[in-house]
Amino acid sequence: MTDPVTDPSANPVFDAMLAELSERQREDVLAGYAALEHSAEPVHEALLPALRDATLRRSLTELLHGLGRTLIKLSGNHWTSGYRDDIQAELTRDGWHPLERVDRAILTLVLVHSVAIPRSEGGLRIDQDADTWTSPHPTSPDEIFKHSHLPREEARTALGRLRAAGLVQLDRRRGTGYIPGPQFNRLTPAARRRLQEELILAAGPDTPLAAAIRIRRLHNQGNS
Amino acid sequence: MSTVRESTAIGWARSRAAGPQRVGPSLSGPAGMRRLVEADASAVWLLPMVPEGAGPTVLDELGLTATAVEQPNDTARVLAACLRCCWPEPSGSPWPGVPASWEQVTSVFRTITDNRDERVSNIALVAGVRRLAGASWLRWSERTREVRLGPRVAGWRDPELSTLRELWRLIPQVVPTVIPNVVPMKIHNVHNPVDKPVEKSPSPVDSQGSVERPPSD
Numbered sequence: 246m247t248d249p250v251t252d253p254s255a256n257p258v259f260d261a262m263l264a265e266l267s268e269r270q271r272e273d274v275l276a277g278y279a280a281l282e283h284s285a286e287p288v289h290e291a292l293l294p295a296l297r298d299a300t301l302r303r304s305l306t307e308l309l310h311g312l313g314r315t316l317i318k319l320s321g322n323h324w325t326s327g328y329r330d331d332i333q334a335e336l337t338r339d340g341w342h343p344l345e346r347v348d349r350a351i352l353t354l355v356l357v358h359s360v361a362i363p364r365s366e367g368g369l370r371i372d373q374d375a376d377t378w379t380s381p382h383p384t385s386p387d388e389i390f391k392h393s394h395l396p397r398e399e400a401r402t403a404l405g406r407l408r409a410a411g412l413v414q415l416d417r418r419r420g421t422g423y424i425p426g427p428q429f430n431r432l433t434p435a436a437r438r439r440l441q442e443e444l445i446l447a448a449g450p451d452t453p454l455a456a457a458i459r460i461r462r463l464h465n466q467g468n469s
Numbered sequence: 470m471s472t473v474r475e476s477t478a479i480g481w482a483r484s485r486a487a488g489p490q491r492v493g494p495s496l497s498g499p500a501g502m503r504r505l506v507e508a509d510a511s512a513v514w515l516l517p518m519v520p521e522g523a524g525p526t527v528l529d530e531l532g533l534t535a536t537a538v539e540q541p542n543d544t545a546r547v548l549a550a551c552l553r554c555c556w557p558e559p560s561g562s563p564w565p566g567v568p569a570s571w572e573q574v575t576s577v578f579r580t581i582t583d584n585r586d587e588r589v590s591n592i593a594l595v596a597g598v599r600r601l602a603g604a605s606w607l608r609w610s611e612r613t614r615e616v617r618l619g620p621r622v623a624g625w626r627d628p629e630l631s632t633l634r635e636l637w638r639l640i641p642q643v644v645p646t647v648i649p650n651v652v653p654m655k656i657h658n659v660h661n662p663v664d665k666p667v668e669k670s671p672s673p674v675d676s677q678g679s680v681e682r683p684p685s686d
Binding site for chain 1: 478479528
């Protein structure tokens with residue numbers, strides 16, 4: 246039972262935002278939208294007129310904006326899309342989160358072992374131009390089972406959901422451990438900063454850096 | 470954040486993060502979403518609809534890949550078995566369909582997988598239902614042990630439906646004679662978490678009608 250819809254592809258949001266474009270331009274912007282939103286990995290701008298052409302890129306940006314998304318430029322002229330920071334804040338303001346608690350716990354373990362600990366030991370280069378969530382340090386399934394204190398089947402199921410969501414991936418080159426998945430490319434600079442702070446708070450809650458983060462957040466709350 | 474534009478943006482972002490949303494029947498939902506009324510009219514699912522040139526099928530033309538589905542062949546077979554059981558009249562829309570018992574789905578799945586070993590078959594079926602339920606292609610009730618089609622099936626367009634109707638006719642409807650004593654493991658009926666790209670339609674057939682086609686990559 247569906248509400249009557251004459252054309253299943255009719256969408257007033259897209260139609261309104263692309264109304265002033267020619268048919269060709271509209272096709273290019275829609276292809277850009279499809280590539281950014283559905284591709285597992287970032288896309289090189291040479292592939293899409295909607296990324297190369299400034300006018301089309303503006304239309305693509307507006308389209309993404311209207312749907313709660315934003316254009317994200319990565320190194321090497323690669324692009325992807327992510328949540329607008331204000332939309333992310335609005336969605337999670339009341340504690341709403343789409344991930345199950347157990348999935349969040351497993352994801353945190355992978356981030357702590359693959360990124361936070363190697364970074365704190367100087368094993369990961371922090372480069373503003375590079376994807377700092379790429380890690381050559383996989384977290385082994387045994388580490389996940391050991392530290393999560395969950396039944397193995399439950400942890401395995403959670404890992405399956407995280408893999409399906411692109412939040413973790415198997416690092417087959419270095420064994421069978423898990424590293425952060427391609428979805429971390431979709432973080433805006435502000436989201437990357439927030440996540441980095443959360444990792445510091447999780448991995449080293451008693452460190453001076455964690456104390457500084459807590460003080461700054463309290464200060465910001467007081468000002469807002 | 471109170472304008473129509475902003476509530477549309479939030480609605481689309483929420484759907485991106487958590488899959489199609491189930492709301493009360495009186496809620497209209499954000500612009501650009503299709504309202505799918507449940508069979509008993511107790512709730513409505515909001516399904517984002519993108520124009521044809523903006524869907525995941527464009528990735529093939531661009532030589533890009535979507536997020537890979539694990540065990541794509543078995544996942545497609547599970548969806549095919551559920552479609553055969555839950556889509557009673559294939560001349561119409563698959564949504565909302567009818568519920569099918571776990572035994573029904575098991576019987577059809579075993580038929581299309583050449584009656585492979587029961588234990589192996591059950592593991593593949595549970596994993597496939599879990600995967601498809603997580604992406605809103607199916608719904609699974611632990612309480613009633615029933616499978617239903619998920620709201621994403623309403624997004625299939627006419628060419629895809631034509632192929633699926635052909636497939637439907639090729640799959641025999643099997644009356645379950647043996648009730649598997651293997652109780653399905655917990656299948657979480659959750660939606661796509663976080664920033665997952667919308668998967669390509671896991672059509673259990675390709676244009677040649679083969680059931681071997683991976684559903685996503």
